[in-house]
Amino acid sequence: MITESRLEKLFTDGHFVVTAEIGPPKNSNGEVVRKHARNLKNYIDGANLTDNQTAVVRLSSIAAGYHVLSEGLDPIIQMTCRDRNRIGLQSDLLGAYSLGIRNVLALTGDHQSFGNHPTSKNVYDLDSIQLIRTIKKMRDEKQFLSGEAIKEHEPRFFIGAVENPFGDPFEFRVLRLEKKIEAGAQFIQTQCIFDMERFERFMEMVRERGLHERAYILAGITPLKSAKAAKYMKNVAGMIMPDHIIERMEKAEDQKEEGVKIAVEMIEHLKAVKGVAGVHIMAIAWEDIVPVIVERAGLLPRPEV
Amino acid sequence: MIVAERKPIEEIIKMVEKHENILVLGCGGCVTVCLAGGEKEAEQLATTLRLYFQKENKQFKTITTTITRQCDPEYVKSVAEEVAKADAVLSTACGVGVQFMAENYPGKWVYPALNTKFAGANLELGVWGERCGLCGECILHLTGGVCPVIRCSKSLLNGPCGGSQNGKCEVSSEIDCAWQLIYDRLKSLNSLDLILKIQPPKDWSKARDGGPRKVIKEEVRL
Numbered sequence: 001m002i003t004e005s006r007l008e009k010l011f012t013d014g015h016f017v018v019t020a021e022i023g024p025p026k027n028s029n030g031e032v033v034r035k036h037a038r039n040l041k042n043y044i045d046g047a048n049l050t051d052n053q054t055a056v057v058r059l060s061s062i063a064a065g066y067h068v069l070s071e072g073l074d075p076i077i078q079m080t081c082r083d084r085n086r087i088g089l090q091s092d093l094l095g096a097y098s099l100g101i102r103n104v105l106a107l108t109g110d111h112q113s114f115g116n117h118p119t120s121k122n123v124y125d126l127d128s129i130q131l132i133r134t135i136k137k138m139r140d141e142k143q144f145l146s147g148e149a150i151k152e153h154e155p156r157f158f159i160g161a162v163e164n165p166f167g168d169p170f171e172f173r174v175l176r177l178e179k180k181i182e183a184g185a186q187f188i189q190t191q192c193i194f195d196m197e198r199f200e201r202f203m204e205m206v207r208e209r210g211l212h213e214r215a216y217i218l219a220g221i222t223p224l225k226s227a228k229a230a231k232y233m234k235n236v237a238g239m240i241m242p243d244h245i246i247e248r249m250e251k252a253e254d255q256k257e258e259g260v261k262i263a264v265e266m267i268e269h270l271k272a273v274k275g276v277a278g279v280h281i282m283a284i285a286w287e288d289i290v291p292v293i294v295e296r297a298g299l300l301p302r303p304e305v
Numbered sequence: 306m307i308v309a310e311r312k313p314i315e316e317i318i319k320m321v322e323k324h325e326n327i328l329v330l331g332c333g334g335c336v337t338v339c340l341a342g343g344e345k346e347a348e349q350l351a352t353t354l355r356l357y358f359q360k361e362n363k364q365f366k367t368i369t370t371t372i373t374r375q376c377d378p379e380y381v382k383s384v385a386e387e388v389a390k391a392d393a394v395l396s397t398a399c400g401v402g403v404q405f406m407a408e409n410y411p412g413k414w415v416y417p418a419l420n421t422k423f424a425g426a427n428l429e430l431g432v433w434g435e436r437c438g439l440c441g442e443c444i445l446h447l448t449g450g451v452c453p454v455i456r457c458s459k460s461l462l463n464g465p466c467g468g469s470q471n472g473k474c475e476v477s478s479e480i481d482c483a484w485q486l487i488y489d490r491l492k493s494l495n496s497l498d499l500i501l502k503i504q505p506p507k508d509w510s511k512a513r514d515g516g517p518r519k520v521i522k523e524e525v526r527l
Binding site for chain 2: 114145183
């Protein structure tokens, strides 16, 4: 244990960890986040708060993380490099830690051209690997990125990162994961998996390099709401949606139920994949389904710490 | 070279309509090469404006001339007489030329006829592509000659983002993923070890973020 993170404790105790994503609202109503946190509290071990997901302005991940914390659920705040330079990022890290947040997930962030302010100026002062290293430097070396000392109360975050086994160049993905772990990432959440074959090939390469022993890997799961959603995802950058899943969704009488079934089957399969330390459920705008999936996948009760 | 393209004519008309006597000043440098603001384009622009204002029954005269470079004092000073005769100057140079003319002729409006786009190369006939972000500290030796600062939509220094797929950028399938290009180049050069190393944060003070920059070559100063 390097940090006081509850999430880190669960990993080090060897539990199969379950995290899920909460999308903060496009307004200033914290109650939306609190309600999700109450609903998910006994079903997951940590909640990701997205940081202006798909470059759409939303309640900030840090504020949302605070609401989650107030409801007794462990928040994982996402932090993207798109919107803040190294001064803003470090300042927000201090702020988040001061509020009691102990887990952070460093990401590059979707390009602003996808969001609701496509004419904005992006930042990308640091990339995700540099951000991971910055968070580690603040914690382990008690220094800001500039080298200036943090004399006291350094933020001691449990550091997460993402990896996309479905992006290209495929062979480089595992090497990039290694770079993230080298930089200081302790847990990894993957892009949502639909192409299990490619994910297994990815994990094989992960095991070959022993990366599963250096970081906890959470496999990404997204329950599909409809065949239409599946077809849409086929065109999302960095995602692979196999035709057999679209066909299965199309043929289903109850598409939502089929989406849940697929998610549950995938989790059951992933439990047996060596090196997978847990699952991360991204039920985009469908947070209410998470307890159903967790229960049906046999992941209850969640461990006490 | 600096690549530019002409502004929409409606926009140019709005800039110059309050004047009666305009010097349309072409530039023989980069904008001539990228077919945006050389002698021919300056003349075409002057003709278009004259015809437009003629139709509008408005008094409007043009003088057209082109100098070798609008970013060089020697050439800029050579048009002093023409500038004096005109109410305003419509420059078909890049933003550098427009500013340098304005600097040299205080009290005279100098309007930009072009939108200055980027530092790039001529990829094929009629097509130019951005190649340099003018960041002040070149890292092309680390990336196999492909610049991630300007060719990656997110300026990433440590590899592709999650949106890179089939060699294309998440922003558009028209854009090559710079990191796929870098990966392929380094693989063919047997130098993949270069991208396994973690690149530290960039010193952006060498780029625009350090404020306007100057290059001084002491040995040639007077």
